Amino acid sequence: xxxxxxxxxxxxxxxxxxxxxxxxxxxxxxxxxxxxxxxxxxxxxxxxxxxxxxxxxxxxxxxxxxxxxxxxxxxxxxxxxxxxxxxxxxxxxxxxxxxxxxxxxxxxxxxxxxxxxxxxxxxxxxxxxxxxxxxxxxxxxxxxxxxxxxxxxxxxxxxxxxxxxxxxxxxxxxxxxxxxxxxxxxxxxxxxxxxxxxxxxxxxxxxxxxxxxxxxxxxxxxxxxxxxxxxxxxxxxxxxxxxxxxxxxxxxxxxxxxxxxxxxxxxxxxxxxxxxxxxxxxxxxxxxxxxxxxxxxxxxxxxxxxxxxxxxxxxxxxxxxxxxxxxxxxxxxxxxxxxxxxxxx
Amino acid sequence: xxxxxxxxxxxxxxxxxxxxxxxxxxxxxxxxxxxxxxxxxxxxxxxxxxxxxxxxxxxxxxxxxxxxxxxxxxxxxxxxxxxxxxxxxxxxxxxxxxxxxxxxxxxxxxxxxxxxxxxxxxxxxxxxxxxxxxxxxxxxxxxxxxxxxxxxxxxxxxxxxxxxxxxxxxxxxxxxxxxxxxxxxxxxxxxxxxxxxxxxxxxxxxxxxxxxxxxxxxxxxxxxxxxxxxxxxxxxxxxxxxxxxxxxxxxxxxxxxxxxxxxxxxxxxxxxxxxxxxxxxxxxxxxxxxxxxxxxxxxxxxxxxxxxxxxxxxxxxxxxxxxxxxxxxxxxxxxxxxxxxxxxxxxxxxxxxxxxxxxxxxxxxxxxxxxxxxxxxxxxxxxxxxxxxxxxxxxxxxxxxxxxxxxxxxxxxxxxxxxxxxxxxxxxxxxxxxxxxxxxxxxxxxxxxxxxxxxxxxxxxxxxxxxxxxxxxxxxxxxxxxxxxxxxxxxxxxxxxxxxxxxxxxxxxxxxxxxxxxxxxxxxxxxxxxxxxxxxxxxxxxxxxxxxxxxxxxxxxxxxxxxxxxxxxxxxxxxxxxxxxxxxxxxxxxxxxxxxxxxxxxxxxxxxxxxxx
Numbered sequence: 004x005x006x007x008x009x010x011x012x013x014x015x016x017x018x019x020x021x022x023x024x025x026x027x028x029x030x031x032x033x034x035x036x037x038x039x040x041x042x043x044x045x046x047x048x049x050x051x052x053x054x055x056x057x058x059x060x061x062x063x064x065x066x067x068x069x070x071x072x073x074x075x076x077x078x079x080x081x082x083x084x085x086x087x088x089x090x091x092x093x094x095x096x097x098x099x100x101x102x103x104x105x106x107x108x109x110x111x112x113x114x115x116x117x118x119x120x121x122x123x124x125x126x127x128x129x130x131x132x133x134x135x136x137x138x139x140x141x142x143x144x145x146x147x148x149x150x151x152x153x154x155x156x157x158x159x160x161x162x163x164x165x166x167x168x169x170x171x172x173x174x175x176x177x178x179x180x181x182x183x184x185x186x187x188x189x190x191x192x193x194x195x196x197x198x199x200x201x202x203x204x205x206x207x208x209x210x211x212x213x214x215x216x217x218x219x220x221x222x223x224x225x226x227x228x229x230x231x232x233x234x235x236x237x238x239x240x241x242x243x244x245x246x247x248x249x250x251x252x253x254x255x256x257x258x259x260x261x262x263x264x265x266x267x268x269x270x271x272x273x274x275x276x277x278x279x280x281x282x283x284x285x286x287x288x289x290x291x292x293x294x295x296x297x298x299x300x301x302x303x304x305x306x307x308x309x310x311x312x313x314x315x316x317x318x319x320x321x322x323x324x325x326x327x328x329x330x331x332x333x334x335x336x337x338x339x340x341x342x343x344x345x346x347x348x
Numbered sequence: 349x350x351x352x353x354x355x356x357x358x359x360x361x362x363x364x365x366x367x368x369x370x371x372x373x374x375x376x377x378x379x380x381x382x383x384x385x386x387x388x389x390x391x392x393x394x395x396x397x398x399x400x401x402x403x404x405x406x407x408x409x410x411x412x413x414x415x416x417x418x419x420x421x422x423x424x425x426x427x428x429x430x431x432x433x434x435x436x437x438x439x440x441x442x443x444x445x446x447x448x449x450x451x452x453x454x455x456x457x458x459x460x461x462x463x464x465x466x467x468x469x470x471x472x473x474x475x476x477x478x479x480x481x482x483x484x485x486x487x488x489x490x491x492x493x494x495x496x497x498x499x500x501x502x503x504x505x506x507x508x509x510x511x512x513x514x515x516x517x518x519x520x521x522x523x524x525x526x527x528x529x530x531x532x533x534x535x536x537x538x539x540x541x542x543x544x545x546x547x548x549x550x551x552x553x554x555x556x557x558x559x560x561x562x563x564x565x566x567x568x569x570x571x572x573x574x575x576x577x578x579x580x581x582x583x584x585x586x587x588x589x590x591x592x593x594x595x596x597x598x599x600x601x602x603x604x605x606x607x608x609x610x611x612x613x614x615x616x617x618x619x620x621x622x623x624x625x626x627x628x629x630x631x632x633x634x635x636x637x638x639x640x641x642x643x644x645x646x647x648x649x650x651x652x653x654x655x656x657x658x659x660x661x662x663x664x665x666x667x668x669x670x671x672x673x674x675x676x677x678x679x680x681x682x683x684x685x686x687x688x689x690x691x692x693x694x695x696x697x698x699x700x701x702x703x704x705x706x707x708x709x710x711x712x713x714x715x716x717x718x719x720x721x722x723x724x725x726x727x728x729x730x731x732x733x734x735x736x737x738x739x740x741x742x743x744x745x746x747x748x749x750x751x752x753x754x755x756x757x758x759x760x761x762x763x764x765x766x767x768x769x770x771x772x773x774x775x776x777x778x779x780x781x782x783x784x785x786x787x788x789x790x791x792x793x794x795x796x797x798x799x800x801x802x803x804x805x806x807x808x809x810x811x812x813x814x815x816x817x818x819x820x821x822x823x824x825x826x827x828x829x830x831x832x833x834x835x836x837x838x839x840x841x842x843x844x845x846x847x848x849x850x851x852x853x854x855x856x857x858x859x860x861x862x863x864x865x866x867x868x869x870x871x872x873x874x875x876x877x878x879x880x881x882x883x884x885x886x887x888x889x890x891x892x893x894x895x896x897x898x899x900x901x902x903x904x905x906x907x908x909x910x911x912x913x914x915x916x917x918x919x920x921x922x923x924x925x926x927x928x929x930x931x932x933x934x935x936x937x938x939x940x941x942x943x944x945x946x947x948x949x950x951x952x953x954x955x956x957x958x959x960x961x
Contacts, residue, residue, distance in 0.1 A: 022802075053800070054802075054805075055798065055799065055800050055801065055802070055804060055805065056798060056800075058643070058797045058798075060639075070807075071807060071819075075805065076802050076804075076805050077797075077805055078795075078796075078797035078798075078804070078805045078806065078808070079805070079806075079807045079808060080639070080642060080808045080809075081807065081808065081809040081810070081811065082635070082638075082665060082810065083635075083661055083662060083665050083810055086631060086632075086635045086661075086662065088632070088635075089591075089627070089631065089632040089633075089634075089635025089636050089638075089639065089662075090635050090636070090638055090639035090642070091639060092591075092625070092632075092635070092636050092639060093589060093591065093635065093636035093637060093638060093639025093640035093641070093642070093643070093645070093647060094639040094640065094642060094643040094797065095639075095643075096589045096623045096625065096636065096639075096640050096645065097588070097589055097639070097640040097641075097642075097643035097644050097645035097647070098643045098644065098796075098797060098798050100798065101643075101797060101798055118628060118629065118631075118632075119628070119631075119632055119635070121628075122627075122628040122632065318620060318623045318625075319618070319619055319620050320619060320620050320621070320622070320623055321615060321619040321620065321621055322619070324643075324644065324798065325588040325589060325621065325622065325623060325640075325645050326588065326589075326640070326643050326644025326645040326796060327644050327796065328586075328588060328621055330586060330762060330763050332615070332621050333586030333587075333588060333613070333621055333622075333646070333763075334584055334585070334586045334759070334763065335583065335584060335612040335613065337758045339612050340580075340584060340756065340758050341758075343580065343608075344570055344755040344756060347570035347571060347572050347755075348568070348569070348570055348571075
């Protein structure tokens with residue numbers, strides 16, 4: 004008797020999840036980055052994003068390799084160390100109709116790439132910027148990065164004596180319009196956050212703590228699985244309802260902060276902290292600063308602003324991608340040159 | 349040159365007795381920077397242009413906003429020479445700080461027009477002195493103290509115009525054109541010029557021999573600077589993304605581009621068909637250009653030496669990942685910060701090999717403002733055809749100074765967008781390998797992000813890759829890509845703008861040069877003929893990698909003089925890398941690198957010295 008294979012589950016644009024997969028990961032087994040890649044696949048699949056309409060951008064480092072491990076059907080650009088923001092900016096200027104996902108690391112962003120990161124955030128370029136944050140340089144075998152916590156210890160016993168940069172607080176201050184932190188091991192939270200990120204119009208900055216199993220997952224590390232499981236303090240529980248989903252009724256709406264995203268979908272934040280309002284910039288920064296004093300690592304969506312114009316809005320460009328405009332729109336006519344020549348006589 | 353009897357000094361009578369020098373001299377206007385003299389200088393220059401006399405204007409300015417000496421050289425030349433003249437015969441001294449030195453630089457029989465109180469007649473008895481009470485005249489016609497600085501400059505224009513016999517009507521029509529829609533500004537400026545003119549007519553007796561006489565050499569011609577011409581070239585090449593960081597002397601390339609884009613590239617709905625981004629630094633600027641080029645845009649940036657150094661890493665990525673982009677370099681005097689407002693041709697080698705590893709970039713070398721327009725356009729076509737960053741190398745002299753030119757021609761050919769596969773192509777082909785040499789031209793086919801086909805995507809990387817754009821550390825696969833890149837570069841010799849045979853009299857002596865050196869060399873070749881009775885041939889280089897015609901030129905001459913504006917003979921060095929060993933010994937260098945534009949005398953003198961003349 005023949006057994007019938009069950010038809011694969013299709014998303015709302017009719018694609019199986021297989022169409023969202025990438026190449027086989029060459030990262031270490033158990034690396035947090037692989038879990039993040041999995042969530043990116045899930046989010047794009049569930050949101051029904053057409054794979055060919057995505058641009059994957061990255062810099063240099065373990066994190067920056069990961070775009071090879073999801074969404075093979077999307078164009079990818081693995082650039083130079085710390086300079087992904089510039090390449091991504093250029094690519095988005097050339098084609099702002101795409102969904103753009105940048106994957107960076109803590110070294111790629113907070114050290115060598117800090118200058119470009121800062122200016123990317125303040126431009127509010129429509130893209131999702133993910134930092135796979137392990138506080139350590141993996142590819143060069145374990146040096147501290149600028150997000151390593153004060154007092155954190157390397158496997159070799161070296162202690163970090165410089166303060167960590169809180170990349171979320173920084174991004175909020177700089178002008179990013181969707182800022183959150185999650186943990187690679189927190190499937191539900193990360194997935195909801197990524198889905199909301201896809202719906203957001205503007206710069207999304209997600210700092211995802213992603214333990215390095217080889218160089219930074221031991222006693223004394225503040226970015227290990229164990230440490231995160233013990234010290235992770237969510238400020239909100241996240242639920243996301245895409246605009247094409249039926250509104251689910253089972254979500255506890257007791258203390259829910261609802262944000263309507265640009266495409267009509269809803270991000271629901273169930274408050275765990277009293278008076279937490281993710282649209283209050285000053286409060287968001289204060290909350291993050293206070294958490295540092297209490298040695299807590301907060302996760303959740305810290306800040307959202309759906310009102311700010313994006314860089315593309317400010318440039319007031321045509322709806323079609325600039326990169327493929329026809330010559331009739333990009334080369335002025337003979338009469339224009341003739342007029343210029345007469346004026347120069 | 350007129351004879352001059354210093355004993356007659358400034359008591360000399362009417363000029364009728366001496367030979368007139370007509371349409372062949374240089375005027376040095378010495379002012380303080382920040383005094384707003386630029387528009388007055390431009391009006392004087394354009395008035396000479398309006399008299400039909402070939403003219404050039406060179407601004408020798410300090411790296412400073414206000415308070416430092418600045419000189420504007422206006423050269424009138426009936427023979428059409430537009431290079432800097434080493435000596436200016438006429439001085440307009442408006443800067444007390446530099447006046448003493450400036451007047452000492454005049455040749456005997458020269459002319460000094462100056463603010464009365466400077467008393468320059470005491471410094472030189474052998475020049476014609478015209479003291480003018482600029483401040484008094486200004487105060488009498490301009491009650492507003494704030495505007496006096498500007499009016500004072502226009503007064504000098506009137507004085508000079510009267511002394512040189514330039515029609516006041518020509519000055520007036522120039523001002524009218526410049527301030528077409530601002531009657532009040534026109535009134536103020538023309539009022540100044542007129543007051544200067546009237547003062548000179550009533551109070552100064554013309555004794556010097558210098559005159560401007562109407563000619564008809566500027567019919568249909570335009571005046572423009574090279575940076576504006578590059579900007580215009582970019583706009584008519586259909587540029588869509590511009591990313592830049594301000595730096596002298598390239599800033600006005602982008603300002604010109606931006607102004608024209610706002611004028612010519614906005615849809616009826618008010619939407620822009622372009623994006624101009626002032627980046628946080630030059631690293632970001634070139635990164636944006638590569639990102640945009642990768643996603644299909646015609647993208648460009650413009651910078652000068654220090655910015656180019658910062659772009660090095662990205663340029664290597666552009667070369668290896670094969671991404672189009674246009675980089676306009678307006679060279680200034682290096683090394684390091686150098687002399688930011690002075691000119692040089694010292695970035696050729698650094699542009700050619702910018703970045704680590706076996707990296708090299710095609711370079712286009714415009715020699716005139718018209719070529720700034722044409723070669724900037726060509727750069728966009730070549731960048732997309734060759735899938736690589738293409739440099740356009742000009743310099744401060746060509747870029748920021750005013751040049752007479754034939755009007756620019758509308759591009760004859762449609763844009764060449766290079767080898768890009770569409771979804772339909774992919775459907776027909778069933779897939780593609782990004783870096784495979786399928787056509788024998790050493791150029792692969794590319795796809796653009798957003799192409800709706802499951803086989804459209806590829807992974808762009810600066811790390812080792814094979815011809816299918818897959819990561820590799822395999823020596824054979826790595827080397828295959830590097831060899832194809834070398835072949836692509838080799839084939840570019842035929843794609844790039846050919847050199848121009850400027851003079852070919854079958855002489856044994858040949859000259860090679862590029863860029864703004866051209867104008868001084870043309871004049872020098874005439875001097876060499878006049879003074880030494882020698883003919884020499886001249887081939888003007890317009891691109892690297894070098895065309896076969898350059899090899900042929902060297903092969904067919906006994907001695908080759910390479911004229912360029914840097915200390916280390918960079919063009920000659922590039923030629924030596926390229927030429928067969930037997931040809932290399934033919935090369936000799938004529939170098940000029942003090943920061944001022946090269947003049948003909950310098951070339952002629954060095955040539956004569958090396959030839960033993």
